[in-house]
Amino acid sequence: MLRTEHLNANYGMFQALFGINFAIERGEVVSLIGANGAGKSTLLRAIVGSVPVAAPSVLLDGKPVGGSAEIDQLSRGIALVPEGRRLFPSLTVEENLLLAARNGRRGTWTPDRLYRELPALQRLRARPATALSGGQQQLVAVGRALVTNPDFLLCDEISLGLSPVAVETVYELLGTVIEEGMAVVLVEQNVRRALSKSSRYYCMLKGNVVLEGISKTADYARVSAAYFGD
Ligand SMILES: Nc1ncnc2c1ncn2[C@@H]1O[C@H](COP(=O)(O)OP(=O)(O)OP(=O)(O)O)[C@@H](O)[C@H]1O
Known part of the structure; x- marks a missing residue:
């Protein structure tokens, strides 16, 4: 946990x-x-170590892991897909993936597996990452985290600004990942989508968790009131 x-x-x-x-x-x-x-991105960044926290406040299987660098969290099986993707602009798709794979753990997700799952990405592998469309870049960003073979994948606003088709492709990939047993944290602007894709939710407001519960039985009026602080 x-x-x-x-x-x-x-x-x-x-x-x-x-x-x-x-x-x-x-x-x-x-x-x-x-x-x-509300603090959603800050929470994810704090978990992976890019925002400083007191060491005992982030725990993996009961052991404190807070305050470590992001690269150490990769080796522990925690990976972040950051808001805005943050791909290396001077590197190709392939180089972005290979660099991440080298810093992560070995496992079933490799750049080749990713290309098999997403043949469109295979055709773009030699392109600079930033020459891709937003949707294609998002797939690379998710792929870059996947090839580190995390147990916990933290996704920050992965559908923001994408076309409906691109959102569907990204969520299809996540569906495969989830079926195979990877844990996923979804930061989502779209509340309905967030609740439909998750088993539990947390709602944050001004740096606090103001509501949490089971997604399937969430009361939209209560969630909305918590979301807006009414
Ligand atoms: N690098 C930073 N320096 C100073 N303040 C920051 C920084 N990043 C975020 N904040 C502030 O911390 C608070 C929480 O921001 P955070 O980005 O975590 O919220 P969020 O819920 O992810 O929202 P968003 O959907 O806009 O990303 C906000 O008040 C924001 O202005």
């Missing part, structure tokens, strides 16, 4: 997270919803 315990996070003097208790079991799909600025 990956969890945070009373996690606080600051950007300088500004406190972005207040005592967050969040947990995800191996193989589980959990969504994280909330308005802009």
Whole structure:
């Protein structure tokens, strides 16, 4: 299990997270919803170590892993697909994937497997990553995390700004990943999609978790009130 315990996070003097208790079991799909600025990205960044936190507040299987660099979290099986993708612009699709694979763990996800799952990506492998469409770049961004073979895949707004067809392709890939037992955290702007793809959800507001529950039985009126802080 990956969890945070009373996690606080600051950007300088500004406190972005207040005592967050969040947990995800191996193989589980959990969504994280909330308005802009609620702290969803900060929570994911804190888990992978790109926002500093007190070491005991992020725990993997009961052991503190907070405060480590992102590359150390990859070796522990925690990978982030960051908001805005952040591909290396000077590298090709293939180079982006190979670099990630080298920093991650060995497993069933390799660049070749990814090309088999996504033949369109195979044809683009020699292109600079930034010469791709938004949807294609998002597939590379998800692929880059997948080839590190994580147990926990943290996805930050992977459907933002994509065409409906591109969103479908990205979620099809995630579907395969989930079926094979990888745990996924989904930060999603689209609340309906978030709830339909996850078994549990957390709703954040102003750096706090204000509501959590089972996605299937979520009461939309309550979720909406928590989301907007009514
Ligand atoms: N690098 C940073 N420096 C200072 N403040 C930041 C930084 N990144 C985020 N914040 C602030 O932290 C708070 C939480 O932001 P965060 O990006 O985690 O929210 P979010 O829920 O992911 O929203 P969004 O959907 O807009 O990404 C916001 O008030 C934001 O302005």
